[in-house]
Amino acid sequence: MGSGSSRHPDREDGQLYVSLKMENYTKLKGELIPHVYGSVPLIGSWDSSKALPMERESTSMWELSFVVPPNHETLYFKFLLKPKYNHEPCIVEEGPNRLLIAGTLQGDGRSASFKLDNEDIIEYRVFVKADRVSPFDLAASWRAFQENRRHSSVRDVPDVSINSSLMAGAEHGSSASLELDLEHYVVPAPTTSAVYAANLTETPRSLKRTGVFSGTDGTIIPRPSSKDGHTSNDRSATTKQMEVIVPDPTRVPSGSGMVDSKSMGTFPSLQKQDSYRGLLVDRGVGSPRLVKSPSITNFTLDLKPDSDAKNMMPAAAGAVAAGAVADQMLGPKEDRHLAIVLVGLPVRGKTFTAAKLTRYLRWLGHDTKHFNVGKYRRLKHGSNQTADFFRADNPEGLEARNEVAALAMEDMIAWMQEGGQVGIFDATNSSSRRRNMLMKMAEGNCKIIFLETICNDPKLIERNIRLKVQQSPDYAEEPDFEAGYRDFKNRLDNYEKVYEPVEEGSYIKMIDMVSGHGGQIQVNNISGYLPGRIVFFLVNTHLTPRPIFLTRHGESLYNVRGRIGGDTAISETGELYAKKLANFVEKRLKNEKAASIWTSTLQRTILTANPIAGFPKIQWRALDEINSGVCDGMTYEEIKKNMPEEYESRKKDKLRYRYPRGESYLDVIQRLEPVIIELERQRAPVVVVSHQAVLRALYAYFADRPLNEIPHIEMPLHTIIEIQMGVTGVQEKRYKLM
Numbered sequence: 253m254g255s256g257s258s259r260h261p262d263r264e265d266g267q268l269y270v271s272l273k274m275e276n277y278t279k280l281k282g283e284l285i286p287h288v289y290g291s292v293p294l295i296g297s298w299d300s301s302k303a304l305p306m307e308r309e310s311t312s313m314w315e316l317s318f319v320v321p322p323n324h325e326t327l328y329f330k331f332l333l334k335p336k337y338n339h340e341p342c343i344v345e346e347g348p349n350r351l352l353i354a355g356t357l358q359g360d361g362r363s364a365s366f367k368l369d370n371e372d373i374i375e376y377r378v379f380v381k382a383d384r385v386s387p388f389d390l391a392a393s394w395r396a397f398q399e400n401r402r403h404s405s406v407r408d409v410p411d412v413s414i415n416s417s418l419m420a421g422a423e424h425g426s427s428a429s430l431e432l433d434l435e436h437y438v439v440p441a442p443t444t445s446a447v448y449a450a451n452l453t454e455t456p457r458s459l460k461r462t463g464v465f466s467g468t469d470g471t472i473i474p475r476p477s478s479k480d481g482h483t484s485n486d487r488s489a490t491t492k493q494m495e496v497i498v499p500d501p502t503r504v505p506s507g508s509g510m511v512d513s514k515s516m517g518t519f520p521s522l523q524k525q526d527s528y529r530g531l532l533v534d535r536g537v538g539s540p541r542l543v544k545s546p547s548i549t550n551f552t553l554d555l556k557p558d559s560d561a562k563n564m565m566p567a568a569a570g571a572v573a574a575g576a577v578a579d580q581m582l583g584p585k586e587d588r589h590l591a592i593v594l595v596g597l598p599v600r601g602k603t604f605t606a607a608k609l610t611r612y613l614r615w616l617g618h619d620t621k622h623f624n625v626g627k628y629r630r631l632k633h634g635s636n637q638t639a640d641f642f643r644a645d646n647p648e649g650l651e652a653r654n655e656v657a658a659l660a661m662e663d664m665i666a667w668m669q670e671g672g673q674v675g676i677f678d679a680t681n682s683s684s685r686r687r688n689m690l691m692k693m694a695e696g697n698c699k700i701i702f703l704e705t706i707c708n709d710p711k712l713i714e715r716n717i718r719l720k721v722q723q724s725p726d727y728a729e730e731p732d733f734e735a736g737y738r739d740f741k742n743r744l745d746n747y748e749k750v751y752e753p754v755e756e757g758s759y760i761k762m763i764d765m766v767s768g769h770g771g772q773i774q775v776n777n778i779s780g781y782l783p784g785r786i787v788f789f790l791v792n793t794h795l796t797p798r799p800i801f802l803t804r805h806g807e808s809l810y811n812v813r814g815r816i817g818g819d820t821a822i823s824e825t826g827e828l829y830a831k832k833l834a835n836f837v838e839k840r841l842k843n844e845k846a847a848s849i850w851t852s853t854l855q856r857t858i859l860t861a862n863p864i865a866g867f868p869k870i871q872w873r874a875l876d877e878i879n880s881g882v883c884d885g886m887t888y889e890e891i892k893k894n895m896p897e898e899y900e901s902r903k904k905d906k907l908r909y910r911y912p913r914g915e916s917y918l919d920v921i922q923r924l925e926p927v928i929i930e931l932e933r934q935r936a937p938v939v940v941v942s943h944q945a946v947l948r949a950l951y952a953y954f955a956d957r958p959l960n961e962i963p964h965i966e967m968p969l970h971t972i973i974e975i976q977m978g979v980t981g982v983q984e985k986r987y988k989l990m
């Protein structure tokens with residue numbers, strides 16, 4: 253997992269809504285109803301008995317509209333006529349299948365001709381119209397339908413609440429118990445398995461700028477050297493020759509928002525370029541781009557466009573924003589940028605911790621980037637250096653390693669000067685000489701806090717070494733695991749010989765924190781809001797594998813009526829889900845004595861958790877649904893009609909929009925921070941039964957999705973998201989119970 257979908261309903265990639273029409277003025281004897289059938293399940297998978305009937309729009313016009321599932325945007329179809337009462341025999345239109353690609357009908361717009369029994373030909377003119385519609389509008393259209401109690405022209409909208417009546421019909425006959433094999437209920441998750449954390453880090457821009465690359469075949473393409481050997485001064489001169497890594501839109505993995513690199517052949521194909529993701533993160537509440545509306549935000553700063561502080565405000569609300577403002581007003585200028593510099597021997601969890609901290613800080617709204625020196629080294633010197641390269645008495649190796657560290661630090665400082673807030677500098681940095689070099693580079697630019705990870709558990713170190721040899725790109729081309737293992741042990745010895753624990757500056761030392769016994773955190777010279785939060789976060793993290801289950805409540809009476817907020821009970825369908833959920837929890841957690849069930853304080857989650865037996869249930873106010881203030885109890889249609897400005901403001905910036913007398917998504921994220929810390933701290937499984945907006949925010953933390961995407965994350969009813977917290981990171985699995 254670790255990455256998120258870049259799909260955004262308000263952009264060009266909403267859902268494809270297709271309207272097919274057929275027109276004919278002849279009066280037919282005995283009524284024949286036009287139908288559509290075709291290659292995808294939605295229109296019957298070429299089974300004429302499952303063809304969708306068109307509806308009569310006027311005496312001469314028939315119409316069918318439907319939402320095309322995203323994975324079926326290429327579909328073949330045909331029109332057919334079926335007798336009104338006995339659906340057989342049906343008459344299929346003449347000619348080849350029609351092909352619709354992304355809403356565009358291919359070939360000529362021929363009319364549909366049908367050969368009747370008496371050999372007469374009947375012709376219909378055909379019209380096809382396609383639109384991209386955001387799920388928001390689809391939901392509003394559904395709600396309008398619910399309000400007006402008439403048949404919707406939108407069919408097969410992939411939102412469970414929309415099909416509630418159908419589902420209730422289908423499910424009520426069956427028992428609420430689940431099959432023993434829970435795998436039966438697994439549905440694809442939008443994100444896939446974990447990727448080696450270092451690959452997700454910042455793409456080295458200094459190396460790009462100066463043209464140093466590993467070729468696609470793994471060979472090194474040297475950087476053109478300048479006479480004085482300086483790298484920073486010759487940037488402008490070499491800018492034109494640089495090879496820029498351009499995100500290739502054709503390779504965007506579905507729903508991930510990340511791209512593979514075209515030009516870095518030494519990386520596994522799953523490698524993701526974080527720079528692309530960086531573009532998605534909006535930097536600030538104080539952003540001049542922010543349109544001020546009475547309800548959109550209550551945070552204003554008089555920031556001039558060129559002010560140094562303009563990008564320093566986190567895209568956050570509440571405590572995070574207050575803390576950032578106070579720190580900036582009180583502290584010196586360089587303290588506005590924070591560098592967390594990792595320190596420690598190899599396989600002490602530095603990259604793991606750096607990645608986790610990056611995810612947490614980004615989720616809180618701080619513009620944060622993870623710079624991994626290993627990535628720079630592999631790009632500049634290739635990924636197959638032996639242990640000798642890491643010997644302290646190998647001057648070339650030492651110089652090469654210091655050079656890539658300096659390049660990464662330069663990049664990090666340059667990024668901070670452009671407005672970046674927290675840089676996480678991930679390398680061993682295990683000698684005081686190296687750390688001195690970094691401190692010198694940081695002077696006047698940023699504040700440094702060293703974060704040292706120490707582990708004295710030989711078993712854990714052994715496991716980590718084995719994981720590293722399996723996962724690290726350094727050994728990707730070493731077919732013999734044992735040879736890789738020996739080489740890595742030698743590398744480790746080389747580091748141990750010269751390792752000097754941190755005694756200087758501001759530091760946080762995590763000592764045996766993850767092994768589960770006797771760990772401690774030592775802190776020296778740490779102050780300020782953000783460093784304080786970082787320490788608190790680190791104190792609570794650990795490596796004990798356990799699952800976290802996220803689910804919305806069963807369908808509520810307000811869900812059925814398309815009304816937001818409120819505190820209604822659950823519908824019959826919701827009750828059925830509650831039973832199925834209880835059954836799931838009983839099966840999935842039968843050996844987990846310490847598991848717990850968390851709900852909000854609202855009826856619909858409490859009732860949903862009600863049938864679950866044998867585990868403590870905890871109600872959290874923080875898990876209550878987003879407070880929709882004066883809009884509570886309204887339908888989206890009613891808001892649009894009665895408060896059009898509010899409706900538009902929310903549509904424009906759903907993340908920051910605050911309902912009058914209610915909350916914004918940023919507010920929700922703020923109040924969920926203690927929930928995240930507690931979920932990190934727990935060592936036993938937790939089932940969280942909550943609400944759409946809240947679960948979007950929680951899920952985004954685990955899936956590392958950018959803030960701006962949070963309000964648009966799909967969070968279907970009657971589906972369980974299992975987040976597996978493990979030694980290699982976070983993984984996701986989904987079960988659709990109904």
Ligand SMILES: Nc1ncnc2c1ncn2[C@@H]1O[C@H](COP(=O)(O)OP(=O)(O)O)[C@@H](O)[C@H]1O
Binds near residue numbers: 980
């Ligand atoms: N604080 C820690 N102490 C020991 N091991 C850890 C710690 N945090 C994470 N790990 C484990 O160490 C493994 C290797 O960590 P990694 O971050 O690649 O090490 P490093 O960057 O120090 O070489 C991770 O997969 C994780 O299971």
Ligand SMILES: O=P(O)(O)OC[C@H]1O[C@@](CO)(OP(=O)(O)O)[C@@H](O)[C@@H]1O
Binds near residue numbers: 808877945
């Ligand atoms: O932010 P949006 O997309 O409006 O989603 C949040 C809304 O989801 C709803 C359902 O529409 O949550 P819930 O799951 O608690 O029923 C509303 O109560 C809530 O206002």
